[in-house]
Amino acid sequence: MNEQTKRMQILLEVAFEADRFYGQIQTLGNKAAEALTGRKRSQLTNLQGIANSALKVSEVLDYIKTQTARDKKANRDHGWHRDDFGRTLLQFIEVTLAQTKTSIYQRINNLTDYDQQEIHLLLIREAVRQLTAQYEFKLGDVFHEANA
């Protein structure tokens, strides 16, 4: 299998899996809206930036840990610690997406360890993109309800 075919197969599998976890991410996006509210929008934008540019899964994980710890320590009214948002997101990436990555790895022949890392990163980017969309959607909803 040449590199191009392999790459195409990886992207197809990631897209397929992204549709499958869409429901779970909607729940997480709603949690994000409750926890962060509109005041911490930039932090989710930062997460998206980090996920898109990260070359390591651990960069994203370290960011979530640090943000959650910071908000919890400051005992803020809103933040990553509220409603266990940071912890749930961390677990989703560390456990659920890692399992999904392994399952994709097993379905495509001749993948390397580095391909596995790349698949995990692609899944994270897709999840964070969905998460941000649902967060914005939910915020709009909350705002609409408040003004109704």
Added chain:
Amino acid sequence: MKLTPEQEAKIRWLSDNHLYQKAQNFVNHCQRNFIEGKQQAGILEFSHTWKELNAFIHHQKSRDWETISKKKAHYKLFYATLEEELQELLKLVTQEKFVTGEVPSIKAEQKKYNDEINEVAGLLAHEFIQHVVAEMRWQQDVVQPSETQQQEEQDYA
């Protein structure tokens, strides 16, 4: 030493698949006897080069923490253990074949050889320290003490 793209990829892979777990194990092993925020910022600051990081950790390990403050008496052990963890990274450099071949017999080449090992070890150490600090902050401020104990038991199982 200019790293090849393959070597850079290997460092990233090791960061995710070896150093991240190693950092979690180290933090769990500390049993919540962590260092304060300023000290955490200090190791992060010095983690950009191998030489500076080692000098900083060695200096911190040598301080008489018990006299400084009873609450900080455990810092000595923390830094001593961290120093041991860093020494293991030196072995990782040769195990993972970042630097290959025998140790040169000529002195000038030996220095070059050691500099190359230290440079890669520095990059690995920077990754490791970032994971350690993130995990420490996470455990300190988010994780309940009872959860840490459970994790410690799982690590030893």
